[in-house]
Amino acid sequence: MNEIKNIILCGFGAIGSVYASKLLQNTEYDFRVLVDDLHYRKYLNNPVTYNGTALKVNFILPQEEDFKSDLIIIATKMSGLNSALNEIKNFVSEDTVILSLLNGVTSEQIIADRYGREKVLYSYFIGHSSVRTGNSITHDGVNTLVFGSDNKNDIDNIEKVKVFCDKVGINYQIANDIKHSMWLKFMLNVCANPTTALFRMSFGEMLNNESMMGLAIKIMKEVQAVAKAEGVNNTEFMVEENLEQLKAMSPEGKTSMFQDVINKRKTEADIFVGTVSELGKKHNISTPYCDFLNDAFNVLHEQFSK
Numbered sequence: 001m002n003e004i005k006n007i008i009l010c011g012f013g014a015i016g017s018v019y020a021s022k023l024l025q026n027t028e029y030d031f032r033v034l035v036d037d038l039h040y041r042k043y044l045n046n047p048v049t050y051n052g053t054a055l056k057v058n059f060i061l062p063q064e065e066d067f068k069s070d071l072i073i074i075a076t077k078m079s080g081l082n083s084a085l086n087e088i089k090n091f092v093s094e095d096t097v098i099l100s101l102l103n104g105v106t107s108e109q110i111i112a113d114r115y116g117r118e119k120v121l122y123s124y125f126i127g128h129s130s131v132r133t134g135n136s137i138t139h140d141g142v143n144t145l146v147f148g149s150d151n152k153n154d155i156d157n158i159e160k161v162k163v164f165c166d167k168v169g170i171n172y173q174i175a176n177d178i179k180h181s182m183w184l185k186f187m188l189n190v191c192a193n194p195t196t197a198l199f200r201m202s203f204g205e206m207l208n209n210e211s212m213m214g215l216a217i218k219i220m221k222e223v224q225a226v227a228k229a230e231g232v233n234n235t236e237f238m239v240e241e242n243l244e245q246l247k248a249m250s251p252e253g254k255t256s257m258f259q260d261v262i263n264k265r266k267t268e269a270d271i272f273v274g275t276v277s278e279l280g281k282k283h284n285i286s287t288p289y290c291d292f293l294n295d296a297f298n299v300l301h302e303q304f305s306k
Contacts, residue, residue: 004070004164011075014130032060062087104271123147148178191216193257204251229283269297
């Protein structure tokens with residue numbers, strides 16, 4: 001098994017900066033942040049800071065051809081995925097492992113369709129939300145990288161990422177049933193992100209509002225029905241599991257979607273409630289609450305663009 005030595009990060013925002021700060025403390029790795037020409041100039045003039053410290057990373061441009069990556073971490077938003085897949089082309093080798101930390105449950109298949117299923121591990125980031133103001137990012141360090149596979153042929157790649165995380169000091173979990181775990185996180189995102197953003201609530205305010213929690217549970221049940229239709233295992237207890245995760249969130253924490261709405265930025269509602277609505281139609285499952293929230297955010301996005 002070849003160890004991971006060369007790493008590329010795509011996406012230098014709230015999640016990407018968490019791992020950039022870790023990798024910069026480990027000089028044995030050749031770590032690069034992939035950016036286009038516009039962002040390269042932008043970051044040189046205005047460096048990303050993480051908890052008050054400027055992240056002095058080595059950048060790599062998509063057109064460069066003298067670097068092959070053992071590990072590519074994609075931490076963009078879903079809207080940036082297609083660009084990221086185009087930009088990593090020169091850096092993918094036969095043994096490259098790709099981790100997608102995008103929200104939602106669809107990015108791994110999109111990446112596999114482009115670069116091959118054997119290169120992709122299912123993965124996601126879970127933890128307290130970062131707060132981003134311009135290029136300044138603050139985070140309390142509570143985070144975990146969850147990864148795994150439903151394919152026994154991925155054992156070597158899982159071991160490579162495990163060894164890498166141990167050496168770098170990255171908090172991680174290897175999920176026994178990664179698809180169930182991913183859908184559980186997806187359920188949390190779908191019930192909490194759009195609702196807290198629309199009603200301007202922290203997690204604590206959400207949990208203490210009986211009507212809000214009633215709405216959240218109705219949304220969870222829509223996700224649960226769609227997950228079962230998609231072949232996810234052990235869906236019968238997902239709502240209860242999700243409620244426990246929700247209670248563990250920081251009471252003062254605010255979702256990234258809440259921050260997007262406050263700053264009048266386009267949100268990722270389409271990959272949360274929009275995905276549930278789309279899969280509901282595919283399986284002939286009624287999803288009225290997700291349908292409404294998807295429409296509501298389309299209204300907000302149109303308003304933000306004016």
